[in-house]
Amino acid sequence: MSAILESSAILESFKARAEAVSAQVQRVETKELAIELIVRLLHQEGVEDKPHCYAVWAACPMIGDNEKKKLEGAVPGLKFDVTRELAADAKVGISQLDWALANTGTLVQSAVEIDKRLVSTLPLLHIALISTAALLPDLPAVLTRVDPRKSAYLSFITGPSRTADIERVLTIGVHGPERLIIVFVDDLEVAA
């Protein structure tokens, strides 16, 4: 009980910080609900099997081959074979991240596989899945858990891409996504 309470307090803290940098935060109890939510989102976003309308999903442990097939059937235009051309042309990118940092609203990912970076950088919308149990308090906490020897590319993502280079006016979506939807999933395992 106390663990759940604790995790909801830390989640609230994460949510406040992430929303302050224009990310959207949701939470679902199960993987199945997460998949339902994503299917709904992809339909809402107008994902279709034609140029400029694709969605790309980087390989992640929660989606097995069976699920892939089911999803590809449910959402035409959703692709699991990510190429740079597809990712550059896609509307939506989906990936699973490894840790979340409560005091900055940050997501952290071991992103050695290039797909993970392509889907979270090139499309205009990035949907990030993350285990609720992967919430950590802060930067020092995650640095003790990652091993740069094993993860040659570590990505930290805090909100969508932004700039204030013209007249200091904050503008969202420069080279990366202009929207970031973070979905916490309670029954998802934490990455090793």
Add this chain to the structure above:
Amino acid sequence: MNQEFKQSILDALSNPNLTGALGNFSVAYRAGRAKAYEGIDFEALRTQIADIKSSASSHFDELAEQFARVAEARGTKVFRTSDPNAVKDYILKLAQARGVKSIVKSKSMATEEIHLNKFLEKAGIDVQETDLGEWIIQLAGQTPSHMVMPAIHMTKEEVAGVFSDKVEDGQKPDIPKLVKFARGKLRPMFLKADMGISGANIAVAETGSIAIVTNEGNARLVSTLPNIHVAIVGYEKLIEKFADIAPILTALPKSATAQLLTSYVSIISGPTPNTDGTPKELHIILMDNRRNEMAKDPRFKQALQCIRCASCLNVCPVFRLVGGHVFGKVYTGGIGTILTAWFDALKQSDEIQSLCIQCGNCKDVCPGKIDIPDLILELRRRLAVEQGQPMIQKAIFSVVNNRRLFHTMMRAASIGQIPFAKEGFIRHLPMFLSNMTEKRSLPAIAAVPFRDRILKIKQPKCKEKAAFYGGCLIDFAYPEMGEAVVKVLNKAGIEVIFPEGQTCCGAPARYSGAYEVAAQNGADNIKALLSEDVKYVVSACPTCTVALKHDFIANLESVGRTGELPAARQLSEKVVDFSTLASQLLEQGRLKFKAGIEPTKFTYHDSCHFKRTLHADQTPRKLMKQAGHELVEMDECDMCCGMGGSYTIKMPEISAPILERKLMNVEKTGAPLLLIDCPGCVMQIGGGLDKRGSKIQVQHTVQRLADCLE
């Protein structure tokens, strides 16, 4: 001063886009930074960073060696060099060997330092900056005006004009549309580029990792899409341990842009697969370019603690007026002055170091705990040694050091003006001083200096004695402040003596780089002030107090007069500023506020040295509130008034707008009374208000306090 430099200052000052954007940003930054650091012990954090970086710079070669070993073991190619030209050649050869035609770059100061773009473009390679601000500047053929926000000096109309002229006709001055346009144009360049070039914010020896921080996501693309990634890293980015990333990454975004964390951080520790399945060709170039030499310099070693956040630019009262262009092409602002002197040449800093008003704002906010104003003084000292002191300056010091002669000369200048003196201010001055008075009236020079006036004051005989150190301004221009000091201390049963041998505190010489003169000033004063057995040495001028308490020791040390240090330290222990002493005496019950003081609204201006060196800023506020007065804080109460000793004479064009802003902030409070603990600030702000015909009364805290005590 060099005419070209002077003109660049005048151009900047008359550019409303630049001063407007920087001025607004400095206000927003101050509030944003404070919010970003909420709940964080900044002093502890920056001490940690300073320790990490200082320890690293003591072992640059070992760390570079370790970095190379670890990174190469995992397939990264590491090239170490001290020579900027070798960096350029390495990249060009690599590009040619791999048939590279186009390069995308994310922001890197190190590449700007060695002018890499020009070099590669000359060799026929297309080099594209991808940071939006850098891209705008590159298209416009300009140089960055700020280290973090390179195009802050341009309006959206100008940006639309540049895009229309250089990229595609018909762009409208609509910021979201301009940003979208840039995304659309740069995306294909990312996708087709053969090589990505980046800098790095941190390089970790233990793991051979580099960390790159951006908001736009361009460094992610530069390090992901092209099959070759080259990162150019200055030695000062090296740290020992992976865990040491945390404090630096905690401070950098907060200090740079008041963000908790930038949108993207990439920590790269080796080659990763490309989209075609081949492994990325990752090259990391560790560039020394005088960093090792700097690390071996006992004074400048601390400049290597810089994490390139540019907060020293954001809080600088001068930078927000002139922007980065006057500093030259690469590093700008306070730290930029120091880096230019080292990475370019000492003489390149000759003009730009004179922009520093020594207010100390940057020192307070530096996350690397660098004493930037002190290092700029050290540059000044080395320039003075290298180039010799100008004749005119020598002549001035010889007069300033002879107190009687100095007073006579100032008085003579002042007497000629007596017909114009009104309410204690001189309205006009001879031509050669005219630019001093455009925005400000000057005080009349007293007929009888304080050193003679004190002899006429009937003081009670007391057991306890204090020596009063007057300084030029109280001695010659504001003797009434000195009289108020005597009045207050007498009430507490302290007799005040004025050792006749006291002379200039040496600040003018020190701040001009003339340390020999400053050291001699100190020695003369030490002798005079220790000649009688006194409990306190009191000053009512913060610059003088800092000189007596700290600079005498530093000046003697710097010229090797170590034999005189014990006496300097003995003096230092006795020195106290007036408000701090008065507050102690009130606490001890030796002074009492009188009843029935008419409550007055007042505002308070923090003098630079009083707040940032003596840390006494809350004391006078408390005293006056205890006396029953009501404090109305002004905006930017601790921002410099533009006086800066002789800065107002050397840089009148910059000093004047700094003063204007201060006057506006004072007037906005609506308080009828302004209190200050520094006679120099009283002269600057009081003179400014007088010139405007303001009715606001300006007093030194001691003057008001003298009237509030029983």
